[in-house]
Amino acid sequence: MPQKPKTFRMVYMDFSSARLEEDLRFYSEIMGLRQDGQATADRTWLSLGFDHHNLSFRKGDNSGLEAVGYQLAADIDLDSMAKHLDAAGLAYTRKSDARPGVDELIEVEPIGGHSVHLISAISQTEGTMTTTGVAPLRLGHFAVASAEGAAIKRFYTEVLGFHRTDAFGDVLDFYTCNYEHHVLNVVEAPTAHRLHHLAFQLRETGSHVNAADLLARDSKPIVWGPTRHTAGHNIASYFQDDSKRLVELYTEMDVYLPDLDMMEPRPWHEEIPMRPRRWERGDVAHWRTKFAVELSQF
Numbered sequence: 001m002p003q004k005p006k007t008f009r010m011v012y013m014d015f016s017s018a019r020l021e022e023d024l025r026f027y028s029e030i031m032g033l034r035q036d037g038q039a040t041a042d043r044t045w046l047s048l049g050f051d052h053h054n055l056s057f058r059k060g061d062n063s064g065l066e067a068v069g070y071q072l073a074a075d076i077d078l079d080s081m082a083k084h085l086d087a088a089g090l091a092y093t094r095k096s097d098a099r100p101g102v103d104e105l106i107e108v109e110p111i112g113g114h115s116v117h118l119i120s121a122i123s124q125t126e127g128t129m130t131t132t133g134v135a136p137l138r139l140g141h142f143a144v145a146s147a148e149g150a151a152i153k154r155f156y157t158e159v160l161g162f163h164r165t166d167a168f169g170d171v172l173d174f175y176t177c178n179y180e181h182h183v184l185n186v187v188e189a190p191t192a193h194r195l196h197h198l199a200f201q202l203r204e205t206g207s208h209v210n211a212a213d214l215l216a217r218d219s220k221p222i223v224w225g226p227t228r229h230t231a232g233h234n235i236a237s238y239f240q241d242d243s244k245r246l247v248e249l250y251t252e253m254d255v256y257l258p259d260l261d262m263m264e265p266r267p268w269h270e271e272i273p274m275r276p277r278r279w280e281r282g283d284v285a286h287w288r289t290k291f292a293v294e295l296s297q298f
């Protein structure tokens with residue numbers, strides 16, 4: 001039987017921001033996230049409309065990723081997760097009331113540059129999902145480049161039980177803890193730890209057009225895409241926010257079936273069954289479109 005991941009979704013990402021006002025304006029007015037709760041201490045919490053928050057920002061000297069929060073599978077509580085981390089020899093802290101909407105969490109000490117939070121639950125907002133601006137459905141995945149890439153990969157696969165779905169060359173690996181092809185990309189790079197991109201799922205593929213129109217009006221051109229990727233086969237558009245973070249908007253992500261170790265078949269797959277595989281480095285556009293910039297430039 002395939003392993004069962006210990007988490008089933010990414011819930012939130014915490015950022016520092018050297019351009020806090022600009023980031024809050026953009027993610028509120030243009031992306032459509034809401035500040036339902038009060039800012040606490042130095043941090044502002046933004047929600048897509050279901051979880052108490054999905055993004056948070058605080059003023060900082062640089063615009064980096066500080067923490068990522070994952071929700072534990074229903075049959076794993078924080079006590080059993082703590083024992084599991086003890087057995088793996090990992091350092092962590094248990095915190096109560098450390099953030100609004102989350103009673104208790106485990107904070108795993110950073111591997112690479114950001115810490116990992118493990119939560120059992122997050123309170124839900126009352127009302128509806130956002131329908132203003134770009135109005136993404138979900139915060140879907142992120143990609144990091146790190147000199148500690150090998151340690152990050154070991155943590156996600158051996159400790160959290162993520163599945164590896166695909167790879168580019170021998171440097172970039174895709175991982176998932178749910179039905180989507182990837183929740184995380186890790187690039188082993190001889191650089192300091194950095195976020196390569198964060199990604200939101202849009203409502204439907206036509207939503208890329210509306211998003212691009214809104215972004216153009218806000219002086220944020222699409223820098224790569226829209227195109228269909230090879231690995232994951234998602235339709236993807238990329239732009240940069242005010243802090244120069246690369247942001248991906250996507251639809252039609254491959255659905256991973258761990259029991260069959262394959263992607264649910266799609267007409268655009270290069271092979272059927274489409275199993276986890278290693279792609280040639282740079283072979284990222286299924287439509288073979290050549291863009292003026294390489295994604296690896298960012």
Ligand SMILES: [Fe+2]
Nearest residue numbers: 143197199248
């Ligand atoms: Fe992505």
